[in-house]
Amino acid sequence: MKYNKDEKTIETKRLRLRLFQQTDAETVTDMCNNYNLYKNTLYLPYPYTLEDATHWIKTQQQQFVENRHFEFAVTNKESGELYGAIALSNQQVFDHGELAYWIGEKHWGNGYATEAAKALVEFAFDEKGYHKVFARYFDFNEASGKVLEKIGMRKEGILREHVKKDGSYVDLVYMGMINL
Numbered sequence: 001m002k003y004n005k006d007e008k009t010i011e012t013k014r015l016r017l018r019l020f021q022q023t024d025a026e027t028v029t030d031m032c033n034n035y036n037l038y039k040n041t042l043y044l045p046y047p048y049t050l051e052d053a054t055h056w057i058k059t060q061q062q063q064f065v066e067n068r069h070f071e072f073a074v075t076n077k078e079s080g081e082l083y084g085a086i087a088l089s090n091q092q093v094f095d096h097g098e099l100a101y102w103i104g105e106k107h108w109g110n111g112y113a114t115e116a117a118k119a120l121v122e123f124a125f126d127e128k129g130y131h132k133v134f135a136r137y138f139d140f141n142e143a144s145g146k147v148l149e150k151i152g153m154r155k156e157g158i159l160r161e162h163v164k165k166d167g168s169y170v171d172l173v174y175m176g177m178i179n180l
Helices: 022-032 050-065 112-127 142-150
Strands: 002-004 009-011 015-018 069-076 082-089 096-103 132-138 154-165 168-178
Touching (some): 002 112, 050 069, 069 112, 096 112, 112 132, 112 142, 142 168
Parallel strands (some): 096 132
Antiparallel strands (some): 002 009, 009 015, 082 096, 132 168
């Protein structure tokens, strides 16, 4: 993982994590207006509109500058193609943050979420000095659980019927890792 503080980018072997730009709004809309993505995410609306994307992108840069929330576009390092998003909250009072991500369905199964998540955890520990990074996922989203296991997170517990999704209560699995 290579972090460029001036450009606010992170590079890995295949990926470049960068801030979102308004020019990404149409691609974000196309990827997020997908029921299969929606059903596996906690806060993504469905249907997802261009207005949703534009508003969401507009808030990201200020939160980054204010050191509150770090949202990156997950892109191909060579071509710049947008694959998805990865974010890290910054709870400074506790020295920890939550990792969250989504990858567009046509890019599932290529290891992009795992590679980006690993890089963002390194960013959290090495650049931001976090003590802990945690994440949560719906219990039925086994692929997301595998991503978190691959980057070294361990299951910390299950919050039973913790959220309501599409009219049904859903369990959230909590995963975490400590910076040792």
